[in-house]
Amino acid sequence: MPRARDVPGPGEGVAVSFGDQLAQYVVSGLTTGAVYALVALGFCLIYNATRVVNFAQGDFLSLGGLMAYSFLGGAGLPMVLAFPLAVASVALVGALLERLAIRPARSRQVMVLIFITIAASILMRGVFKHLWGKQALALPPLSPETPMHLLGATFTPQNLWVLGITLVAIVALVWFFNRTLTGKAMRATAINPSAAALMGIDAHRMTMYSFALAGALGALAGVLITPITSLSYEVGVIMGLKGFAAAVLGGYGSFLGAVVGGLALGLIESLAAGLISSVYKDAVAFVVLLLVLFLRPGGLLGVKSGDRV
Amino acid sequence: MTTQGKRFFLALAALAAVLAALPLVVTNPYYLNVLNVVALNVLVVTGLNLLIGFAGQISLGHAAFFGLGAYISGILTGTHGWEPWTALVLAAAVVALVALVIGMPTLRLEGNYLVMATLGFNLIVSVLMLQLDDITGGPSGYTGIPPLTFFGAPIATDLSFYWLAWGAVLLGLLLARNLVHSRVGRGLKALHEAPLAAAASGVPIESYKVKVFVVSAVYASVAGSLYAHYYGIITPKTFDIFKSVELVTMCIVGGMGSLWGGLFGAALLTPLPQLLAVVEEYKDIFFGGILLLLLIFLPQGLVGWLEGKRVRPGGRAF
Numbered sequence: 001m002p003r004a005r006d007v008p009g010p011g012e013g014v015a016v017s018f019g020d021q022l023a024q025y026v027v028s029g030l031t032t033g034a035v036y037a038l039v040a041l042g043f044c045l046i047y048n049a050t051r052v053v054n055f056a057q058g059d060f061l062s063l064g065g066l067m068a069y070s071f072l073g074g075a076g077l078p079m080v081l082a083f084p085l086a087v088a089s090v091a092l093v094g095a096l097l098e099r100l101a102i103r104p105a106r107s108r109q110v111m112v113l114i115f116i117t118i119a120a121s122i123l124m125r126g127v128f129k130h131l132w133g134k135q136a137l138a139l140p141p142l143s144p145e146t147p148m149h150l151l152g153a154t155f156t157p158q159n160l161w162v163l164g165i166t167l168v169a170i171v172a173l174v175w176f177f178n179r180t181l182t183g184k185a186m187r188a189t190a191i192n193p194s195a196a197a198l199m200g201i202d203a204h205r206m207t208m209y210s211f212a213l214a215g216a217l218g219a220l221a222g223v224l225i226t227p228i229t230s231l232s233y234e235v236g237v238i239m240g241l242k243g244f245a246a247a248v249l250g251g252y253g254s255f256l257g258a259v260v261g262g263l264a265l266g267l268i269e270s271l272a273a274g275l276i277s278s279v280y281k282d283a284v285a286f287v288v289l290l291l292v293l294f295l296r297p298g299g300l301l302g303v304k305s306g307d308r309v
Numbered sequence: 310m311t312t313q314g315k316r317f318f319l320a321l322a323a324l325a326a327v328l329a330a331l332p333l334v335v336t337n338p339y340y341l342n343v344l345n346v347v348a349l350n351v352l353v354v355t356g357l358n359l360l361i362g363f364a365g366q367i368s369l370g371h372a373a374f375f376g377l378g379a380y381i382s383g384i385l386t387g388t389h390g391w392e393p394w395t396a397l398v399l400a401a402a403v404v405a406l407v408a409l410v411i412g413m414p415t416l417r418l419e420g421n422y423l424v425m426a427t428l429g430f431n432l433i434v435s436v437l438m439l440q441l442d443d444i445t446g447g448p449s450g451y452t453g454i455p456p457l458t459f460f461g462a463p464i465a466t467d468l469s470f471y472w473l474a475w476g477a478v479l480l481g482l483l484l485a486r487n488l489v490h491s492r493v494g495r496g497l498k499a500l501h502e503a504p505l506a507a508a509a510s511g512v513p514i515e516s517y518k519v520k521v522f523v524v525s526a527v528y529a530s531v532a533g534s535l536y537a538h539y540y541g542i543i544t545p546k547t548f549d550i551f552k553s554v555e556l557v558t559m560c561i562v563g564g565m566g567s568l569w570g571g572l573f574g575a576a577l578l579t580p581l582p583q584l585l586a587v588v589e590e591y592k593d594i595f596f597g598g599i600l601l602l603l604l605i606f607l608p609q610g611l612v613g614w615l616e617g618k619r620v621r622p623g624g625r626a627f
Contacts, residue, residue: 053421053424101601101605104605105604105605105608106605106606106607106608107608107609109608110421111361111367111561111565112561112604112608114424115557115558115561115600115604116601116604116605118554118558118600119558119597119600119601119604120597120601121597122593122596122597122600123593123594123596123597123598123600123601124597125593125597126591126592126593126594126595126596126597127594129593130590130591130594241428241432241550244425244428245429248425252425279440280436280440282432282436283432283433283436283437286428286429286430286432286433286436287429287433289425289426289428289429290411290426290429290430290433293414293415293422293425293426293429294414294415294426297414297415297418297422
């Protein structure tokens with residue numbers, strides 16, 4: 001039996017038409033999907049630079065929300081300063097992760113490096129819990145919550161902020177990687193580190209930039225989504241795993257794939273929760289993950305064989 | 310018998326002797342309990358090490374296999390009144406089948422697809438354990454699981470379970486060692502060192518990898534069944550993705566792909582959270598920090614370090 005969730009439909013209390021419900025699921029699905037896309041892009045950046053799946057990506061999201069909370073409430077900064085500062089500070093944490101844990105690692109085996117990110121994730125969550133406590137915190141939305149109606153769906157300004165800022169972030173990334181020297185150098189390092197090094201590119205530095213950028217993307221996701229979900233020291237764990245599923249769905253390592261995978265996963269999840277059952281909502285992303293791996297391991301936009309790069 | 314073979318059996322005999330003597334010294338039920346948990350972890354990690362060492366793949370889903378073993382055994386005996394040993398065997402068979410279904414499509418591929426699939430699988434299993442509360446008891450867990458029996462006598466005390474669990478570990482190590490030295494093991498070793506040469510020599514790589522994955526899942530399932538009958542109560546939290554991470558961590562800290570590594574890793578890391586409970590507030594920080602330092606500076610693992618193994622820098626791919 002389909003039923004409306006979270007946000008009440010336009011005719012609350014009155015029977016809501018199926019079309020309106022559908023529109024509602026699409027709005028909430030795209031919003032979450034945009035955030036998955038940001039997380040997936042972070043995974044993608046670090047994977048391309050190092051072949052490492054960065055399991056601390058979700059913690060970047062938590063930290064983004066937590067830092068924004070402290071800059072706003074603790075330091076009393078205005079939103080327009082607090083949010084960019086939160087993003088910048090997580091970018092710094094990302095760079096530090098590369099500089100202090102990945103670069104000095106005595107083994108270059110991908111498996112060991114992956115587990116270094118897992119250990120870093122455990123450590124970071126411990127620190128977050130110590131500094132911000134276990135309780136749920138609240139981050140205000142970017143602008144006052146006056147619901148708007150369009151095509152039967154009700155949405156808040158925050159939905160628009162999430163979609164808009166994600167779009168801006170993606171355009172900025174594309175510009176950065178295609179138009180700037182640093183961006184091109186990062187791509188060169190991802191494609192062939194030795195050849196890039198021979199051209200005088202500092203591969204370590206490029207890898208560090210990838211981690212910083214991944215940190216920034218994670219933090220942006222955190223600042224955008226935590227006003228809608230909730231904020232705690234471990235909010236990023238499940239969001240990170242779903243972002244990972246989105247990256248696989250799109251084609252792990254592909255930028256466009258990360259965006260398409262994120263939006264698609266958000267939609268699938270929202271529709272499945274709304275039309276089938278919300279009890280298994282958290283399992284949907286991972287069922288999709290398994291299906292993709294079994295049927296089309298290269299992802300939606302990846303190459304057909306699993307033997308990529 | 311080769312020198313290496315002799316060394317293995319000497320080490321195994323030494324371990325058995327230490328294990329036989331240990332209960333004379335350790336009589337406190339709390340410490341016996343810790344030793345029992347170590348044993349179950351060693352069992353799972355031994356299976357995992359076979360997978361890591363010989364198929365060059367990691368699984369982040371072994372807690373799910375461990376949990377499936379526990380829940381199938383628990384529910385069959387608790388709700389349906391099965392005989393515990395029969396339930397244990399059936400659970401292992403079901404888990405083997407599940408591992409086959411996951412392993413077949415993903416181990417065909419180059420790269421780390423098994424990690425992704427097992428990770429997703431573990432998360433799904435966790436949701437099912439939580440949500441199917443009619444069958445599993447939901448978040449508060451499943452209770453009323455009877456103990457295993459030994460010729461009619463229940464294995465209910467910490468000491469009797471100690472003999473059972475560590476007996477299973479010795480058997481598990483022996484079987485793993487035989488697998489390593491079997492045709493499959495030699496084929497996989499060749500595969501690990503020179504994949505192309507192995508394939509060219511007619512080693513059926515894919516089917517061997519799948520076999521090892523299934524065997525390693527069965528190790529986890531058996532350990533899970535033992536766990537369920539030992540505690541009598543099981544909760545979903547015990548089998549979540551963090552447990553999977555912990556298990557692989559034990560492999561890495563002990564020494565990846567080394568049969569003895571699992572023993573060291575599990576023995577070191579199992580009691581660590583309890584030891585760190587003294588500094589409860591900073592537990593995760595210490596645990597994460599210790600892990601981080603070990604992984605950065607001692608990636609060959611404790612056993613590798615003791616054997617004076619140099620760090621293999623390795624390439625960029627798995």
